[in-house]
Amino acid sequence: MNNALYVSEIEAMFRTITQERDELRTKFNTINQPGWTLFSGSVYYVSSTKKTWQESRTFCQSKGGDLMIINSKEEQDFANKLQKYMWIGLTDLETEGTWKWVDGSPLATSYWSDGEPNGKTAENCGNIKTFTKTRSWNDELCSHSLNWICENRLIQ
Structure with missing residues:
Protein backbone atom coordinates (compact mmCIF):
# COMPACT_ATOMS: atom_id res chain seq x y z
CA MET A 1 0.00 0.00 0.00
CA GLN A 33 -27.52 21.99 31.97
CA PRO A 34 -30.54 22.89 34.10
CA GLY A 35 -33.87 22.88 32.29
CA TRP A 36 -33.14 20.01 29.89
CA THR A 37 -35.32 16.87 30.09
CA LEU A 38 -34.37 13.44 28.76
CA PHE A 39 -37.01 11.59 26.73
CA SER A 40 -36.58 8.74 24.25
CA GLY A 41 -33.05 9.36 22.97
CA SER A 42 -33.19 13.17 22.99
CA VAL A 43 -32.97 15.99 25.48
CA TYR A 44 -35.50 18.81 25.37
CA TYR A 45 -35.49 22.37 26.64
CA VAL A 46 -38.74 24.29 27.12
CA SER A 47 -38.32 28.03 27.35
CA SER A 48 -39.76 30.19 30.09
CA THR A 49 -39.52 33.28 27.89
CA LYS A 50 -40.95 34.10 24.47
CA LYS A 51 -39.24 34.69 21.13
CA THR A 52 -40.10 34.68 17.44
CA TRP A 53 -39.78 31.38 15.60
CA GLN A 54 -36.39 32.33 14.10
CA GLU A 55 -35.04 33.69 17.40
CA SER A 56 -36.17 30.45 19.08
CA ARG A 57 -34.47 28.37 16.43
CA THR A 58 -31.25 30.39 16.78
CA PHE A 59 -31.28 29.78 20.53
CA CYS A 60 -31.72 26.02 20.04
CA GLN A 61 -28.92 25.89 17.48
CA SER A 62 -26.62 27.75 19.87
CA LYS A 63 -27.17 24.84 22.28
CA GLY A 64 -26.28 22.19 19.67
CA GLY A 65 -29.85 21.27 18.76
CA ASP A 66 -32.81 22.73 16.90
CA LEU A 67 -36.50 23.27 17.39
CA MET A 68 -38.32 20.01 18.20
CA ILE A 69 -39.13 17.55 15.43
CA ILE A 70 -42.06 15.29 16.31
CA ASN A 71 -41.58 11.79 14.90
CA SER A 72 -44.09 9.72 16.90
CA LYS A 73 -47.31 9.84 18.87
CA GLU A 74 -45.26 9.29 22.03
CA GLU A 75 -43.19 12.38 21.27
CA GLN A 76 -46.37 14.35 20.49
CA ASP A 77 -47.89 13.23 23.81
CA PHE A 78 -44.67 14.22 25.61
CA ALA A 79 -44.81 17.71 24.07
CA ASN A 80 -48.50 18.15 24.92
CA LYS A 81 -47.88 17.21 28.56
CA LEU A 82 -45.63 20.26 28.87
CA GLN A 83 -48.79 22.38 28.46
CA LYS A 84 -47.15 25.28 26.67
CA TYR A 85 -48.20 27.26 23.63
CA MET A 86 -44.80 26.84 21.91
CA TRP A 87 -42.88 26.80 18.65
CA ILE A 88 -41.84 23.48 17.15
CA GLY A 89 -39.48 22.90 14.22
CA LEU A 90 -42.12 22.94 11.49
CA THR A 91 -42.37 25.49 8.67
CA ASP A 92 -43.57 26.07 5.12
CA LEU A 93 -41.42 29.18 4.65
CA GLU A 94 -39.57 27.59 1.73
CA THR A 95 -42.67 26.62 -0.26
CA GLU A 96 -46.15 27.76 0.80
CA GLY A 97 -48.25 24.73 1.74
CA THR A 98 -45.33 22.27 1.82
CA TRP A 99 -44.58 21.74 5.49
CA LYS A 100 -41.10 20.54 6.42
CA TRP A 101 -39.14 19.99 9.59
CA VAL A 102 -36.09 22.12 10.36
CA ASP A 103 -33.81 19.25 9.29
CA GLY A 104 -35.37 19.41 5.80
CA SER A 105 -37.40 16.21 6.16
CA PRO A 106 -40.97 16.27 4.83
CA LEU A 107 -43.94 16.13 7.14
CA ALA A 108 -45.08 12.48 7.16
CA THR A 109 -47.34 12.16 10.22
CA SER A 110 -49.08 15.28 11.47
CA TYR A 111 -51.09 16.37 14.46
CA TRP A 112 -52.78 19.50 13.10
CA SER A 113 -55.76 20.83 15.04
CA ASP A 114 -59.05 20.75 13.16
CA GLY A 115 -59.00 23.34 10.36
CA GLU A 116 -55.21 23.74 10.49
CA PRO A 117 -53.03 24.63 8.80
CA ASN A 118 -55.24 27.40 7.52
CA GLY A 119 -52.51 29.70 6.23
CA LYS A 120 -54.29 32.84 7.35
CA THR A 121 -52.17 35.95 6.81
CA ALA A 122 -49.03 34.06 5.78
CA GLU A 123 -48.82 31.79 8.82
CA ASN A 124 -45.67 29.84 8.00
CA CYS A 125 -44.43 28.47 11.32
CA GLY A 126 -45.78 25.58 13.36
CA ASN A 127 -46.55 25.48 17.04
CA ILE A 128 -48.37 23.49 19.66
CA LYS A 129 -51.41 25.47 20.69
CA THR A 130 -54.22 23.20 21.89
CA PHE A 131 -52.18 20.86 24.08
CA THR A 132 -55.31 19.31 25.63
CA LYS A 133 -55.86 17.25 22.46
CA THR A 134 -53.48 14.95 20.56
CA ARG A 135 -54.13 17.01 17.43
CA SER A 136 -52.67 20.24 18.80
CA TRP A 137 -50.68 21.90 16.01
CA ASN A 138 -51.38 25.35 14.63
CA ASP A 139 -49.81 27.52 11.94
CA GLU A 140 -48.86 30.98 13.11
CA LEU A 141 -47.12 34.14 11.98
CA CYS A 142 -43.39 33.47 12.48
CA SER A 143 -43.00 36.97 13.94
CA HIS A 144 -45.21 36.22 16.96
CA SER A 145 -43.41 35.70 20.25
CA LEU A 146 -44.11 32.32 21.86
CA ASN A 147 -42.40 29.88 24.16
CA TRP A 148 -40.42 27.22 22.30
CA ILE A 149 -39.02 23.72 22.67
CA CYS A 150 -35.51 22.68 21.64
CA GLU A 151 -34.45 19.13 20.87
CA ASN A 152 -30.94 17.77 20.94
CA ARG A 153 -30.81 14.19 19.65
CA LEU A 154 -28.48 11.94 21.55
CA ILE A 155 -29.10 8.93 19.32
CA GLN A 156 -29.03 9.46 15.55
Whole structure:
Protein backbone atom coordinates (compact mmCIF):
# COMPACT_ATOMS: atom_id res chain seq x y z
CA MET A 1 0.00 0.00 0.00
CA ASN A 2 1.18 3.51 -0.80
CA ASN A 3 2.36 5.20 2.44
CA ALA A 4 0.93 8.60 1.43
CA LEU A 5 -2.50 7.02 0.83
CA TYR A 6 -2.29 5.17 4.16
CA VAL A 7 -1.39 8.39 6.03
CA SER A 8 -4.22 10.25 4.27
CA GLU A 9 -6.75 7.60 5.36
CA ILE A 10 -5.50 7.74 8.95
CA GLU A 11 -5.76 11.55 8.96
CA ALA A 12 -9.33 11.35 7.61
CA MET A 13 -10.31 8.83 10.31
CA PHE A 14 -8.69 11.04 12.96
CA ARG A 15 -10.71 14.08 11.77
CA THR A 16 -13.92 12.02 11.87
CA ILE A 17 -13.22 10.69 15.36
CA THR A 18 -12.28 14.17 16.60
CA GLN A 19 -15.52 15.61 15.18
CA GLU A 20 -17.59 12.83 16.78
CA ARG A 21 -15.83 13.38 20.11
CA ASP A 22 -16.58 17.12 19.98
CA GLU A 23 -20.26 16.45 19.17
CA LEU A 24 -20.52 14.03 22.10
CA ARG A 25 -18.94 16.60 24.42
CA THR A 26 -21.50 19.19 23.32
CA LYS A 27 -24.37 16.76 23.87
CA PHE A 28 -23.02 15.71 27.26
CA ASN A 29 -22.71 19.35 28.32
CA THR A 30 -26.30 19.97 27.18
CA ILE A 31 -27.64 17.09 29.27
CA ASN A 32 -25.96 18.54 32.36
CA GLN A 33 -27.52 21.99 31.97
CA PRO A 34 -30.54 22.89 34.10
CA GLY A 35 -33.87 22.88 32.29
CA TRP A 36 -33.14 20.01 29.89
CA THR A 37 -35.32 16.87 30.09
CA LEU A 38 -34.37 13.44 28.76
CA PHE A 39 -37.01 11.59 26.73
CA SER A 40 -36.58 8.74 24.25
CA GLY A 41 -33.05 9.36 22.97
CA SER A 42 -33.19 13.17 22.99
CA VAL A 43 -32.97 15.99 25.48
CA TYR A 44 -35.50 18.81 25.37
CA TYR A 45 -35.49 22.37 26.64
CA VAL A 46 -38.74 24.29 27.12
CA SER A 47 -38.32 28.03 27.35
CA SER A 48 -39.76 30.19 30.09
CA THR A 49 -39.52 33.28 27.89
CA LYS A 50 -40.95 34.10 24.47
CA LYS A 51 -39.24 34.69 21.13
CA THR A 52 -40.10 34.68 17.44
CA TRP A 53 -39.78 31.38 15.60
CA GLN A 54 -36.39 32.33 14.10
CA GLU A 55 -35.04 33.69 17.40
CA SER A 56 -36.17 30.45 19.08
CA ARG A 57 -34.47 28.37 16.43
CA THR A 58 -31.25 30.39 16.78
CA PHE A 59 -31.28 29.78 20.53
CA CYS A 60 -31.72 26.02 20.04
CA GLN A 61 -28.92 25.89 17.48
CA SER A 62 -26.62 27.75 19.87
CA LYS A 63 -27.17 24.84 22.28
CA GLY A 64 -26.28 22.19 19.67
CA GLY A 65 -29.85 21.27 18.76
CA ASP A 66 -32.81 22.73 16.90
CA LEU A 67 -36.50 23.27 17.39
CA MET A 68 -38.32 20.01 18.20
CA ILE A 69 -39.13 17.55 15.43
CA ILE A 70 -42.06 15.29 16.31
CA ASN A 71 -41.58 11.79 14.90
CA SER A 72 -44.09 9.72 16.90
CA LYS A 73 -47.31 9.84 18.87
CA GLU A 74 -45.26 9.29 22.03
CA GLU A 75 -43.19 12.38 21.27
CA GLN A 76 -46.37 14.35 20.49
CA ASP A 77 -47.89 13.23 23.81
CA PHE A 78 -44.67 14.22 25.61
CA ALA A 79 -44.81 17.71 24.07
CA ASN A 80 -48.50 18.15 24.92
CA LYS A 81 -47.88 17.21 28.56
CA LEU A 82 -45.63 20.26 28.87
CA GLN A 83 -48.79 22.38 28.46
CA LYS A 84 -47.15 25.28 26.67
CA TYR A 85 -48.20 27.26 23.63
CA MET A 86 -44.80 26.84 21.91
CA TRP A 87 -42.88 26.80 18.65
CA ILE A 88 -41.84 23.48 17.15
CA GLY A 89 -39.48 22.90 14.22
CA LEU A 90 -42.12 22.94 11.49
CA THR A 91 -42.37 25.49 8.67
CA ASP A 92 -43.57 26.07 5.12
CA LEU A 93 -41.42 29.18 4.65
CA GLU A 94 -39.57 27.59 1.73
CA THR A 95 -42.67 26.62 -0.26
CA GLU A 96 -46.15 27.76 0.80
CA GLY A 97 -48.25 24.73 1.74
CA THR A 98 -45.33 22.27 1.82
CA TRP A 99 -44.58 21.74 5.49
CA LYS A 100 -41.10 20.54 6.42
CA TRP A 101 -39.14 19.99 9.59
CA VAL A 102 -36.09 22.12 10.36
CA ASP A 103 -33.81 19.25 9.29
CA GLY A 104 -35.37 19.41 5.80
CA SER A 105 -37.40 16.21 6.16
CA PRO A 106 -40.97 16.27 4.83
CA LEU A 107 -43.94 16.13 7.14
CA ALA A 108 -45.08 12.48 7.16
CA THR A 109 -47.34 12.16 10.22
CA SER A 110 -49.08 15.28 11.47
CA TYR A 111 -51.09 16.37 14.46
CA TRP A 112 -52.78 19.50 13.10
CA SER A 113 -55.76 20.83 15.04
CA ASP A 114 -59.05 20.75 13.16
CA GLY A 115 -59.00 23.34 10.36
CA GLU A 116 -55.21 23.74 10.49
CA PRO A 117 -53.03 24.63 8.80
CA ASN A 118 -55.24 27.40 7.52
CA GLY A 119 -52.51 29.70 6.23
CA LYS A 120 -54.29 32.84 7.35
CA THR A 121 -52.17 35.95 6.81
CA ALA A 122 -49.03 34.06 5.78
CA GLU A 123 -48.82 31.79 8.82
CA ASN A 124 -45.67 29.84 8.00
CA CYS A 125 -44.43 28.47 11.32
CA GLY A 126 -45.78 25.58 13.36
CA ASN A 127 -46.55 25.48 17.04
CA ILE A 128 -48.37 23.49 19.66
CA LYS A 129 -51.41 25.47 20.69
CA THR A 130 -54.22 23.20 21.89
CA PHE A 131 -52.18 20.86 24.08
CA THR A 132 -55.31 19.31 25.63
CA LYS A 133 -55.86 17.25 22.46
CA THR A 134 -53.48 14.95 20.56
CA ARG A 135 -54.13 17.01 17.43
CA SER A 136 -52.67 20.24 18.80
CA TRP A 137 -50.68 21.90 16.01
CA ASN A 138 -51.38 25.35 14.63
CA ASP A 139 -49.81 27.52 11.94
CA GLU A 140 -48.86 30.98 13.11
CA LEU A 141 -47.12 34.14 11.98
CA CYS A 142 -43.39 33.47 12.48
CA SER A 143 -43.00 36.97 13.94
CA HIS A 144 -45.21 36.22 16.96
CA SER A 145 -43.41 35.70 20.25
CA LEU A 146 -44.11 32.32 21.86
CA ASN A 147 -42.40 29.88 24.16
CA TRP A 148 -40.42 27.22 22.30
CA ILE A 149 -39.02 23.72 22.67
CA CYS A 150 -35.51 22.68 21.64
CA GLU A 151 -34.45 19.13 20.87
CA ASN A 152 -30.94 17.77 20.94
CA ARG A 153 -30.81 14.19 19.65
CA LEU A 154 -28.48 11.94 21.55
CA ILE A 155 -29.10 8.93 19.32
CA GLN A 156 -29.03 9.46 15.55
